[in-house]
Amino acid sequence: METGNDTQISKFLLLGLSGEPELQPLLFGLFLSMYLITVFGNLLLILAVSSDSHLHTPMYFFLANLSFADICFTTTTVPKMLWNIQVQSKLITYEDCLSQMFFFILFEGLDVFLLTVMSFDRFVAICHPLHYTVIMNPRLCGLLVLVSWITSILNSLLESLLVLQLSFCTHFHIPHFFCELHQMIQLAYSDTFLNDTVMYVSVVLLACCPLSGILYSYSKIISSIYRISSGKYKAFSTCASHLSVVSLFYCTSLGVYLSSAATQSSHTSAVASGMYMVVTPMLNPFIYSLRNRDIKGALMRFSGMAALKGSIVQG
Template identity: 65%
Template structure:
């Protein structure tokens, strides 16, 4: 006897979104369209400022430009499809599109994770080994770290996608989310394959733990180095170079961990969708503001860019 429909027989899923109340759809559409436009425009400004301003051609801003690009792609993976569904009053997403969306989302989600770790390493070398900074963090190493981040992220996303393709789904293919999220898809399956489910949940935790451990170690060494600086001005200057990055790291990991813990504790059909907005939409939107307001070089570059001074 078959335990469920095979994945090949499923042509589409249904994304339930945030609410099934039709009166809220216009408000949700306007709110997320506004946040999406701010995210894209703000991160594009950061990228253009770094490219056009020669004094920002350094490893720190090279990684920041890549982080802004990844944030644009990360948000573009989910929000446009949600806006189209609201506009067309359709909750359907095809099976192929759903798996593709999940795969691309995992790629850029892990890239965010790895780039934050790479940027922490960059700040560690700059503060703890300033005399050797240009020798250690050279152009070749920057490209190598970026390519390594891309390779691991893509391999992880492909592995997870292949595992999902092997799953058998039951009759109910309603996803209480605004995009095809890995955990939500795994909950719809009626496949009793414990090793696959264990790997699907364990690998993201391991990758996140590795990156977070690297960040914590880097900041432990940074704090130790700053404490050894005698002058207050010197301590403030050293700390100011990593204040923006530390703010993003705190937001990204605290909300990411909070989402997974709260989703496991609170059983609500739309709860996971609501809390995941923080790290999928809000943080990518806040990144340009945090870096422009707390970084004088970026703020000055953006002012020159908006004034048309290249």
């Protein structure tokens, strides 16, 4: 066995979703298409929000940040997996593994915080409509996003530094397609009590507490909607897209942890993680664009502007 300092020269093996050679082209095509749809869809949403003055509101400001976080969240894992399939290699260096884990935890936490901030925005808009512009002023919106970034970075940095102190064998197999924190801790041969404690405390503080805030916000929203005499559908439709995204995000993430705990199968956990990390960010732009007239209009105007510029350039 090597000492903790010797892990700097280690090379790890990512076992991926399947070791069967005949399935590799199928996995490559499937994940490549989903990754391209995710990047294109979220990037188009960001461009539509930034180019349309009608969408320069707190809700769409948070939505653009969520789309950016989703692009980065998927990019931390999928390109490396596609590269490994293409070159038929499962190797990843210790430095790359640690970097991948750092950015994965960062953008996962950022997703959680942005969804919580967006639920607070809908709570203020529906429960306190007369004070909405005063409460959700540009300064507060920027501060909420900044705090979300700082908290996510600090949490990710703490988790990564604790993993850095662990000792591993010179080579070991990760039964996943990316360097997942829980798998890394399980495969270390040094004492992981502090890592486990910090990880579980982090889950409680940075996942359960935001979820409680989201549930509280929507309980107040639903209560307020039931009290109004007219316009209930219009009031609820303004937050239906966000509620759908929150449900999708937490249901898939909960499925990852439940499948891992119930079956103790690394393959099942890897498949569930693939759904959680690729499918959810891919569907978010469709959910917001299909259920939101403002986004539809902005996308149409943006596509019209792009077509007009293209015709001018050609002329």
